[in-house]
Amino acid sequence: MKRILSxxxxxxxxxxxxxxxxxQAELSALQIIQKADDLAKGKTSQGEMKMTIVRxxxxxxxxxKSWSKxxxxxxxxxxxxxxxxxxxxxxxxxxxxxxxxxxxxxxKMPPSMMSQSWMGSDFTNDDLVKQSSIVTDYDHELLxxxxxxxxxxxxxxxxxxxxxxVVWGKVIIWISKQGFMQLKTEFYDEDNYLVNTLLxxxxxxxxxxxxxxxxxxxxxDDEGNKTIVEQxxxxxxxxxxxxxxxxxxxxRAR
Numbered sequence: 001m002k003r004i005l006s007x008x009x010x011x012x013x014x015x016x017x018x019x020x021x022x023x024q025a026e027l028s029a030l031q032i033i034q035k036a037d038d039l040a041k042g043k044t045s046q047g048e049m050k051m052t053i054v055r056x057x058x059x060x061x062x063x064x065k066s067w068s069k070x071x072x073x074x075x076x077x078x079x080x081x082x083x084x085x086x087x088x089x090x091x092x093x094x095x096x097x098x099x100x101x102x103x104x105x106x107x108k109m110p111p112s113m114m115s116q117s118w119m120g121s122d123f124t125n126d127d128l129v130k131q132s133s134i135v136t137d138y139d140h141e142l143l144x145x146x147x148x149x150x151x152x153x154x155x156x157x158x159x160x161x162x163x164x165x166v167v168w169g170k171v172i173i174w175i176s177k178q179g180f181m182q183l184k185t186e187f188y189d190e191d192n193y194l195v196n197t198l199l200x201x202x203x204x205x206x207x208x209x210x211x212x213x214x215x216x217x218x219x220x221d222d223e224g225n226k227t228i229v230e231q232x233x234x235x236x237x238x239x240x241x242x243x244x245x246x247x248x249x250x251x252r253a254r
């Protein structure tokens with residue numbers, strides 16, 4: 001009798017879990033990307049970061065604070081070292097600005113600057129302020145399932161829309177099936193050559209979400225070069241008004 005009850009209980013568990021497993025297996029590439037994007041950003045986010053630029057003969061560290069609201073608003077302020085303190089980058093919808101306190105000047109950044117290095121790092125301006133959206137600016141295709149660092153992952157290819165203001169010819173992202181974390185991203189130019197690889201490392205909890213605490217970008221053609229951004233703190237879904245993302249706030253934020 002006990003054996004029969006155990007078998008029935010086991011069968012019920014399989015039946016109950018079956019739809020969930022099937023639903024996960026039937027997620028489209030777009031749905032996978034949307035879940036990963038929602039996890040990483042939330043409705044709003046704010047936090048503190050440390051960036052380390054590594055070169056064969058020197059290393060440089062910077063600290064920053066960041067705020068974002070959806071895809072359209074973001075603000076990043078450099079808090080150290082002293083020579084860069086107060087420099088800020090603002091995005092409002094399709095427009096972007098850079099505040100340089102040392103010369104008391106606000107510079108409006110054209111789309112052509114998005115592919116340029118951010119503060120001498122291996123990140124681009126677009127990486128830091130996310131002018132392009134991995135959800136809306138690309139077509140998505142599920143390539144394969146692959147294990148990465150102990151996680152079962154979806155491998156998704158992103159091809160930009162012809163009219164999208166993006167800097168890459170192709171992007172491939174590895175997203176964990178459990179938790180939808182972005183664990184690896186390869187960025188290719190228009191000629192299909194690998195430019196950068198972004199690795200998500202040191203998974204830990206931020207405000208109830210499991211996320212990589214460190215992002216490491218490694219350029220394909222510059223041996224010994226890399227840039228690491230470590231998330232010191234991160235909060236999601238705190239009230240942030242659109243008015244906060246202004247040129248005045250960019251100058252005042254600390």
